[in-house]
Amino acid sequence: MTEVLLRIEDLVTRFYTELGVVKAVDGNSLHLGEGESLGVVGESGSGKTVTALSVMRLIENPGRIEGGRILFRGEDLLQKSERQMQRIRGKDITMVFQDSLSSLNPTLTIGEQITRVLRFHLRLSRRERWRRAVELLRQVGIPEPEQRVKHYPHQFSGGMRQRALIAMAISCSPQLLILDEPTTALDVTIEAQIFELVEELKRAFRMGTFLITHDLSVVATFCDRVVIMYAGKIVEEAPVTALYDRPLHPYTRGLLGSIPPLEGGKARLDSIPGEVPDLISLPPGCNFSPRCRLADERCWREEPPLEHPGPGRRVACWKAGETGG
Ligand SMILES: Nc1ncnc2c1ncn2[C@@H]1O[C@H](COP(=O)(O)OP(=O)(O)O)[C@@H](O)[C@H]1O
Ligand code: SF4
Ligand SMILES: [Mg+2]
Known part of the structure; x- marks a missing residue:
């Protein structure tokens, strides 16, 4: 049995x-086990990043976490002081941000940035910190790390910078690594290398990963389970193979339909007509109803509850599993 690492219960975050x-x-629950990879998928604006930032307790004004619990190893992160969170963030739970390439400090060398993280969280001598920084760069596949550690971010390519950020994120051997669309700006070859690397680390440390992505082909190869989000809510959850074999929610089917048939290209979720509704004025009934082929009176009127149609599965749809011809 794997231990539950993260359990989110009825989380509500609003701006x-x-x-x-x-x-x-809007009231989401999910869990992640040790050494497990959970994919979180949905179009832009569905609440993926806000979910991750809530776990990190990095929601800023005008945002507020208004309800729920975020249990990390059984302790509610929402009850921690900011000081306690600073100890957890960057050490036990780390995140590679969506716009991460701009999150490196241009005025410090890569080594200075990694050793700062190490200095804050671990008791190591200066010498040990620098040795570890070089070792981390080697681990993430950066050639000549002894030289590279002294370079500035602008001397690194996009792929190298992303690797350096992953090096920083894993520098204190986190138990939970959150990756928010970590490879969107990278080409497919580098993307594959980055995921291989994360996979190795996951095996080595039994690290749990929370992978936010637009790309269902990445989820298929990298994740154990998937949560599909739409307009701030979880609409479907399933083990990866079950989701691909038999998606139950019309939105998931739409997303899967938008995977390109040929290998190599990046899958984009752009083939579902219409767009994610405005989260300020959501439609009555099912949030997906304005875009759903199967929508009927009931869908427009009543919101479907999240139900458990089978082991490890959840879905919120009045017509779950129907294809509608
Ligand atoms: N700082 C903010 N102020 C106001 N609205 C925000 C802020 N951050 C996120 N949002 C809104 O929250 C919703 C979910 O955003 P986000 O989690 O970033 O979506 P995703 O990561 O799925 O693309 C969006 O409607 C977005 O506009
Ligand atoms: S509840 Fe109705 S509108 Fe919503 S996804 Fe299911 S069939 Fe479509
Ligand atoms: Mg996002």
């Missing part, structure tokens, strides 16, 4: 903007 209240994460 109070001038235009109204954005229901970015």
Whole structure:
């Protein structure tokens, strides 16, 4: 039995903007085991990043986490002080951000940035920190790490910078690594190398990974389970193979339909007509109803509950599993 590493219960995160209240994460629950990879998939604006930032307790004004619990190894992160969170962030739980290439400091060398993280979290001598920084760069596949550690971010290619960020994220052997669309800016070959690397690390440390992506082909090769988000809510969850064999939600089927048939290309979720609704004024009934081929009166009126149609599966749809011809 794997231990539960992260358990999110009924999380509600909202942004109070001038235009109204954005229901970015609307009562979601999910869990992740040790050494497990959970894929979180959905179009842009579905609440994936806000979910991850809530776990990191990095939601800023005008945002607020308004409900639920985020249990990490059984302890509620929402009850921790900011000081306690600073100890957890970057050490036990780390995140490679969506716009991560800009999250490196241009004025510090890569080695200075890695050793800062090490200095904050671990008791190592200066010499040990630098030795470890070189070792980490080697681990993430950066050639000539003894030289590279002294270079500035602009001297690195995009793929190298992403590797350096992963080196930083794993520098203190985290138990949970959150990757928010980590390879969107990279080409497919480098993307594959990065995922191989994360896979190795996952095996080596039994690290849990929370992978946010647009790309269902990445999920197929890398993740154990998948959560599909739509308009701030989880609409489907399944083990990867079950999801691909038999997607139950019309939205998931739409996403799978948008995977290109040939290998090599990046799958983009752009083939479902229409767009994610405005999270300030959601439609009544099912959030997906304006775009759903199967929608009927009931869908427009009543919101479908998240049900458990089988082992490890959840789906929120009145017509789950129907294809509608
Ligand atoms: N700082 C913010 N202020 C207002 N709204 C925000 C803020 N951050 C995110 N949102 C809104 O929350 C919703 C979910 O965003 P996000 O989690 O970034 O989506 P995803 O990562 O799935 O593309 C979006 O409607 C987005 O506009
Ligand atoms: S509940 Fe209705 S509108 Fe929503 S996804 Fe299912 S069939 Fe479509
Ligand atoms: Mg995002």
